[in-house]
Amino acid sequence: MLKISNLHVEVDNKPILNGLDLHIEAGQVHAVMGPNGAGKSTLGYVLAGRDGYTVVDGSIEFMGQDLLAMSVDERAIAGVFLAFQYPVAIPGVNNSYFLRTALNARRRARGEEELDAMSFMRQLREQAGLLDMDPKLLQRSVNEGFSGGEKKRNEILQMALLQPALAVLDETDSGLDIDALRIVSEGVNRLRDDNRSMLVITHYQRLLDHIVPDVVHVLADGRIVASGGKELALKLEDQGYAWLKQQGDTRKAS
Amino acid sequence: MTELIDKICPHSTVSTALQGGDARADARQQLLRFGLPGDRTETWKYTSLRPLCVADLAAPVRLADEALTALAEKLLGDTPAAGVIVLAEAQCLLLNTPDWVHSFAELLAQQPQQASALLQPDAQVREHASDSFIWMNLAASDHGVVIEVPAQTSVPAPLHIIHADAASIGDDSAPSASHRRVHIHCGEGASLDVIEHFVQGGGGLSNVYRSMELDQQASLDLLQLRAASDQALMLEHSHVLQQASSSCRLWSLDAGGRLMRQEVRCALQGAAAGFAHHGLLLGHGRRHMDQHVLARHIAADCHSSQLFRSVLADRSRGVVNTAASVASGADGSDVQQHCASILLSPNAEMDAKPQLEILADEVMASHGATIGQLDDDALFYLCSRGLNEQQARSMLLRGFVNTVLETLPEGLRLAAVDQLVQKQLESML
Numbered sequence: 058m059l060k061i062s063n064l065h066v067e068v069d070n071k072p073i074l075n076g077l078d079l080h081i082e083a084g085q086v087h088a089v090m091g092p093n094g095a096g097k098s099t100l101g102y103v104l105a106g107r108d109g110y111t112v113v114d115g116s117i118e119f120m121g122q123d124l125l126a127m128s129v130d131e132r133a134i135a136g137v138f139l140a141f142q143y144p145v146a147i148p149g150v151n152n153s154y155f156l157r158t159a160l161n162a163r164r165r166a167r168g169e170e171e172l173d174a175m176s177f178m179r180q181l182r183e184q185a186g187l188l189d190m191d192p193k194l195l196q197r198s199v200n201e202g203f204s205g206g207e208k209k210r211n212e213i214l215q216m217a218l219l220q221p222a223l224a225v226l227d228e229t230d231s232g233l234d235i236d237a238l239r240i241v242s243e244g245v246n247r248l249r250d251d252n253r254s255m256l257v258i259t260h261y262q263r264l265l266d267h268i269v270p271d272v273v274h275v276l277a278d279g280r281i282v283a284s285g286g287k288e289l290a291l292k293l294e295d296q297g298y299a300w301l302k303q304q305g306d307t308r309k310a311s
Numbered sequence: 312m313t314e315l316i317d318k319i320c321p322h323s324t325v326s327t328a329l330q331g332g333d334a335r336a337d338a339r340q341q342l343l344r345f346g347l348p349g350d351r352t353e354t355w356k357y358t359s360l361r362p363l364c365v366a367d368l369a370a371p372v373r374l375a376d377e378a379l380t381a382l383a384e385k386l387l388g389d390t391p392a393a394g395v396i397v398l399a400e401a402q403c404l405l406l407n408t409p410d411w412v413h414s415f416a417e418l419l420a421q422q423p424q425q426a427s428a429l430l431q432p433d434a435q436v437r438e439h440a441s442d443s444f445i446w447m448n449l450a451a452s453d454h455g456v457v458i459e460v461p462a463q464t465s466v467p468a469p470l471h472i473i474h475a476d477a478a479s480i481g482d483d484s485a486p487s488a489s490h491r492r493v494h495i496h497c498g499e500g501a502s503l504d505v506i507e508h509f510v511q512g513g514g515g516l517s518n519v520y521r522s523m524e525l526d527q528q529a530s531l532d533l534l535q536l537r538a539a540s541d542q543a544l545m546l547e548h549s550h551v552l553q554q555a556s557s558s559c560r561l562w563s564l565d566a567g568g569r570l571m572r573q574e575v576r577c578a579l580q581g582a583a584a585g586f587a588h589h590g591l592l593l594g595h596g597r598r599h600m601d602q603h604v605l606a607r608h609i610a611a612d613c614h615s616s617q618l619f620r621s622v623l624a625d626r627s628r629g630v631v632n633t634a635a636s637v638a639s640g641a642d643g644s645d646v647q648q649h650c651a652s653i654l655l656s657p658n659a660e661m662d663a664k665p666q667l668e669i670l671a672d673e674v675m676a677s678h679g680a681t682i683g684q685l686d687d688d689a690l691f692y693l694c695s696r697g698l699n700e701q702q703a704r705s706m707l708l709r710g711f712v713n714t715v716l717e718t719l720p721e722g723l724r725l726a727a728v729d730q731l732v733q734k735q736l737e738s739m740l
């Protein structure tokens with residue numbers, strides 16, 4: 058599904074990712090943890106194709122294609138979805154109109170028929186209901202004046218509608234209350250299947266009780282410094298990141 | 312200077328053909344005394360008359376009534392209408408209008424006594440070059456419309472006013488300068504919606520002087536759809552006088568013309584009256600648009616709202632001057648001014664100036680102006696959901712202008728509004 062090799066990324070001539078390798082098979086869920094400023098969101102942005110993130114070395118292969126050669130919208134149409142750490146407000150643009158435009162852009166690009174307003178609204182209400190989302194949020198401007206948690210639910214709603222092949226969830230759990238965490242996690246789990254992969258960025262082991270990952274990685278200083286099973290997250294929760302740093306230093310010394 | 316005045320307002324029309332006698336001559340004299348506004352006229356600082364100076368202007372021609380009627384039918388189709396008024400270069404055509412709608416020229420001819428009041432400057436006209444186009448209008452307006460809504464009359468559908476010229480009906484007569492008068496009086500408790508369609512197709516000048524009077528509890532909603540050709544020159548003054556608990560709301564959707572300037576002055580003279588002027592300035596090419604608005608809070612507990620959104624491409628230029636003055640004693644006033652602009656080109660230019668003068672107590676006031684570009688974060692967000700660059704830009708601009716469009720009441724949300732805005736935005740991306 059996704060194969061990142063030796064990825065080096067700079068922002069404003071400042072190196073952020075320094076030789077990152079990551080390999081996700083179809084159907085797998087990988088969690089990425091790591092200290093603030095490690096480069097986790099940067100990884101998400103580079104996958105989505107944001108301007109200003111210069112890839113100076115390395116490659117990203119997505120479903121057999123060269124992801125880095127594709128524009129932002131081409132990647133979305135091909136099935137990449139980033140749930141933003143900080144979703145952007147779009148004043149004056151009705152949320153359900155936006156969602157329908159996005160869904161239809163994708164359907165059109167894939168040669169599928171566009172959804173009419175009626176069947177779209179049915180689908181939208183159903184998905185919003187599953188996420189226990191206030192229907193009023195669908196008629197407001199995109200993310201404008203939404204609470205932190207409402208914005209995160211809106212991201213998952215978009216994911217549920219767009220049915221991406223690869224979903225990158227950047228701290229989707231931050232700002233969610235306990236019930237919302239469960240509801241949103243269930244939403245994510247509903248999408249899990251053999252053909253879909255997920256990259257879940259989080260600071261908290263707690264989320265991984267709900268969304269159980271196949272692999273847990275630690276991203277620090279722009280690289281994957283440790284990978285393991287679910288127990289790695291428990292160890293991080295318990296001990297923090299310091300031990301990894303020491304390990305790294307020993308490795309460097311030897 | 313007098314040469315230019317003579318070009319746009321030939322002496323002959325004033326002295327002989329027009330009804331109105333002394334009032335005409337007085338206005339003409341004022342005009343000559345003040346001259347035309349120039350770069351030293353404060354309120355005209357950003358707006359140059361150059362497009363007018365270089366324009367070739369011939370005498371206005373009378374157009375065929377049938378062609379103007381056909382134009383109205385084509386434009387409005389089955390849009391609900393309480394009547395249609397076509398104001399062309401030198402004539403006013405009334406189509407199915409109620410009996411309280413009069414042609415200004417006919418009124419002058421048939422009831423000179425009553426009509427002569429309309430040739431006097433209203434109390435808000437200044438003896439200054441800034442208002443020369445009003446003086447010119449008083450001196451030379453040979454056509455227009457006078458609307459007198461009787462008290463307690465609630466007009467069920469909008470009145471439509473179409474501003475046309477020879478080119479709008481495919482007539483190839485040379486562009487002209489035309490001076491027209493629009494007077495609207497809403498009696499006590501009356502309510503009226505008016506939609507003005509500007510569809511001039513040529514490079515002539517239309518100089519419009521609107522006076523609007525609202526008695527107690529009257530309400531007037533006026534929507535201006537400026538869809539004239541890229542050559543059209545439009546200079547307009549709109550004066551509003553409001554009595555207690557009246558409501559006047561004005562929407563300007565400026566998406567046409569080479570030069571457009573409107574100066575709006577509203578006197579909130581009775582308590583608890585409300586005034587709003589909301590506008591979009593959409594520019595491409597070398598279009599120049601200028602909205603100068605002043606809300607004067609004279610009585611207590613009045614509210615005024617001035618809300619503008621501009622999107623400027625190419626070498627277009629926008630000027631939005633939102634001003635409010637709150638007189639001493641006008642306590643409990645509520646004043647809102649906001650203007651935001653997006654520049655799509657490094658050669659586009661915006662001058663936005665909010666002004667507030669408050670001499671009363673307990674006044675709520677907010678004002679602000681922002682100028683920027685399309686938000687990169689928002690563009691990325693939309694593209695990351697599968698919208699291409701063009702769709703994303705268009706959606707952001709639509710959202711930006713929606714802030715103004717959303718304030719339109721149901722009855723004024725014509726399909727034509729959407730079409731005008733969409734077509735203009737598409738031409739700019």
Ligand SMILES: Nc1ncnc2c1ncn2[C@@H]1O[C@H](COP(=O)(O)OP(=O)(O)OP(=O)(O)O)[C@@H](O)[C@H]1O
Binds near residue numbers: 068092
């Ligand atoms: N536009 C920019 N200019 C300069 N530095 C930047 C820019 N964007 C990101 N960075 C830097 O890149 C580093 C990685 O940022 P990133 O947002 O990827 O971290 P993160 O791992 O997601 O952190 P957090 O856990 O706090 O969300 C940080 O040091 C950040 O300051």
Ligand SMILES: [Mg+2]
Binds near residue numbers: 098099142
């Ligand atoms: Mg982050």
